[in-house]
Amino acid sequence: MGQISRTVGNVALFAAFLSFVNLHLARVATADSTLVTDISSRLISVNSDFTGAELLLFGSIKSDSNLDSFGHDDLIIVVRGPHKNIVVRRKDRIAGIWMNTTSVEFTEVPSFYAIVSNRPVTEIASAGTLKRLRIGPERLNFHSGAAVDASLPFQEAVIRQKSETNLYSDQEGAIYFLGDTLFRTTIELPANVPVGDYVAEFYLFRDNDLVSAQSSPLFIKKSGLGRAIFEFAHNYAILYGIAANIVALLAGWLASIIFRKE
Amino acid sequence: MYSQKVRCADRFKIQKFKKGPARRMTVYLPIAEISVNLFLILGMGGAIGLLSGMFGVGGGFLMTPLLIFIGIPPAVAVASVANQITAASVSGVLAHWRRGNVDFKMGMVLLVGGIVGSMIGTWIFTILKSIGQVDLLISLSYVIFLGTIGGLMFFESIKSMISSHRGSTPRKKLHQHYWIHGLPFKMRFRKSKLYISALMPLGIGTFVGILSGIMGVGGGFVMVPAMIYLLGMPTSVVIGTSLFQIIFVTANVTLLQSIATQTVDVMLAILLMSSSVVGAQIGTRFGTRLRGEQLRAMLSFLVILVCAKLAFDLVVTPDDLYSLSTVGAN
Numbered sequence: 001m002g003q004i005s006r007t008v009g010n011v012a013l014f015a016a017f018l019s020f021v022n023l024h025l026a027r028v029a030t031a032d033s034t035l036v037t038d039i040s041s042r043l044i045s046v047n048s049d050f051t052g053a054e055l056l057l058f059g060s061i062k063s064d065s066n067l068d069s070f071g072h073d074d075l076i077i078v079v080r081g082p083h084k085n086i087v088v089r090r091k092d093r094i095a096g097i098w099m100n101t102t103s104v105e106f107t108e109v110p111s112f113y114a115i116v117s118n119r120p121v122t123e124i125a126s127a128g129t130l131k132r133l134r135i136g137p138e139r140l141n142f143h144s145g146a147a148v149d150a151s152l153p154f155q156e157a158v159i160r161q162k163s164e165t166n167l168y169s170d171q172e173g174a175i176y177f178l179g180d181t182l183f184r185t186t187i188e189l190p191a192n193v194p195v196g197d198y199v200a201e202f203y204l205f206r207d208n209d210l211v212s213a214q215s216s217p218l219f220i221k222k223s224g225l226g227r228a229i230f231e232f233a234h235n236y237a238i239l240y241g242i243a244a245n246i247v248a249l250l251a252g253w254l255a256s257i258i259f260r261k262e
Numbered sequence: 263m264y265s266q267k268v269r270c271a272d273r274f275k276i277q278k279f280k281k282g283p284a285r286r287m288t289v290y291l292p293i294a295e296i297s298v299n300l301f302l303i304l305g306m307g308g309a310i311g312l313l314s315g316m317f318g319v320g321g322g323f324l325m326t327p328l329l330i331f332i333g334i335p336p337a338v339a340v341a342s343v344a345n346q347i348t349a350a351s352v353s354g355v356l357a358h359w360r361r362g363n364v365d366f367k368m369g370m371v372l373l374v375g376g377i378v379g380s381m382i383g384t385w386i387f388t389i390l391k392s393i394g395q396v397d398l399l400i401s402l403s404y405v406i407f408l409g410t411i412g413g414l415m416f417f418e419s420i421k422s423m424i425s426s427h428r429g430s431t432p433r434k435k436l437h438q439h440y441w442i443h444g445l446p447f448k449m450r451f452r453k454s455k456l457y458i459s460a461l462m463p464l465g466i467g468t469f470v471g472i473l474s475g476i477m478g479v480g481g482g483f484v485m486v487p488a489m490i491y492l493l494g495m496p497t498s499v500v501i502g503t504s505l506f507q508i509i510f511v512t513a514n515v516t517l518l519q520s521i522a523t524q525t526v527d528v529m530l531a532i533l534l535m536s537s538s539v540v541g542a543q544i545g546t547r548f549g550t551r552l553r554g555e556q557l558r559a560m561l562s563f564l565v566i567l568v569c570a571k572l573a574f575d576l577v578v579t580p581d582d583l584y585s586l587s588t589v590g591a592n
């Protein structure tokens with residue numbers, strides 16, 4: 001394979017993704033250009049005063065001097081987060097009361113999905129390419145047992161609610177080019193960002209064709225006291241329950257002692 | 263030169279100091295997995311603690327909906343509130359105990375029923391969860407019980423307020439005789455000035471336990487009126503005794519939830535505790551100054567308010583008909 005596709009870390013997890021990109025590039029790539037990218041931080045710690053984080057994504061595009069096609073270069077950057085199975089329920093009015101009636105379960109839905117591009121993605125690439133690369137929340141693969149047209153409103157509800165909580169975002173024209181080759185952009189990770197494994201994907205398009213792609217792993221982890229509490233709760237559930245009760249008893253006792261002296 | 267340098271350093275320090283507290287206003291909850299405003303949580307804990315001390319209710323029926331409203335996952339809210347109520351109740355019980363307002367004998371009998379009942383309640387909850395519609399069941403049972411109890415208490419307390427205002431208080435009978443007084447296993451409860459069958463508090467404890475198992479609260483808002491109107495206990499003893507019983511019911515819920523669902527957020531519970539125990543102490547002082555019927559009128563008003571809000575939510579068209587939930591979290 002002649003195209004260049006470098007991973008920064010040798011992470012086995014992304015081998016599958018890269019081979020997919022390589023296959024795709026074998027079909028479309030004709031121009032020679034190099035994409036060098038990096039992220040400001042690969043490990044984001046969520047500690048007790050975590051209020052969200054700003055992720056800086058940057059890199060450079062080395063254009064082939066023969067082609068002189070700079071200016072037609074387009075970039076799409078996607079950061080997607082831990083995939084989870086979710087159930088979407090719809091309420092209907094029965095005898096004057098709103099209650100859950102129908103539900104659809106989706107598998108492998110990204111908990112976080114942010115996309116940044118230098119112009120609207122539909123102008124950058126064909127619908128088929130976007131669909132294949134799952135670029136844009138509405139082009140995510142929502143797998144469910146239900147029929148596609150029946151599950152569509154449920155899928156829209158997922159995107160709507162995730163967007164409202166800033167977990168899904170789509171920024172057009174938010175990539176800044178510095179000079180001919182350098183670019184940078186930022187993605188906001190909100191305070192409610194779920195912990196887990198993330199991927200940052202960089203796609204370089206030239207004249208509507210994908211010419212280069214990169215992906216980098218990114219981890220969001222709990223740290224400090226929060227992590228200790230979380231692990232205690234999950235690994236020693238009975239002890240945790242007893243400890244929680246002891247804390248409660250002591251807190252109540254302590255408060256009554258403090259107040260008795262008045 | 264020198265003084266200029268110092269001034270610069272001072273200015274830098276001030277800036278840094280100003281930035282510090284602003285950043286620390288939020289706190290990350292490890293089990294709920296979200297960041298919340300520290301003062302919002304402390305304020306909610308304090309306010310609910312105040313009510314808890316005044317009325318002898320755990321406050322779960324107010325706290326849980328509030329936490330869900332600010333974005334805490336419902337399962338985490340229910341489990342963590344149980345843990346917090348334990349602390350608030352301990353603090354409240356000790357304050358009442360010093361005033362001699364706890365009937366431990368009655369509390370123990372109620373508790374035996376409460377433990378059995380909460381097991382039955384949790385069992386019913388699990389079955390209904392597997393069928394679905396458990397949220398609706400919770401809302402409906404809240405509306406029915408809060409509505410009934412709040413309404414009854416409200417009218418009764420207004421009536422006794424009016425009659426005490428007129429000064430023509432009808433002479434109260436020491437106790438009224440119903441068929442229940444013919445039941446066997448009579449026990450003497452000195453603190454409550456009662457000589458009744460143990461089956462009565464046992465039955466009430468069980469019934470309230472079932473409700474708290476289904477509704478995920480301590481059950482004080484059901485227990486308090488039941489003790490006043492069904493058992494005929496004096497209001498002064500009711501509150502301390504109810505709190506005593508709540509300690510064990512909520513401690514049991516905390517333990518069971520820790521084991522079964524890992525949804526007890528100690529960080530959230532400690533924040534709520536630290537402010538609610540203080541609130542409960544202040545509330546207890548307020549409570550002892552107020553008259554019984556005034557207390558009951560205020561509590562019933564609160565209960566009706568929550569009931570109305572829940573009923574409104576059931577009937578009014580929701581903003582979003584769809585709701586998301588993660589399957590098999592953790």
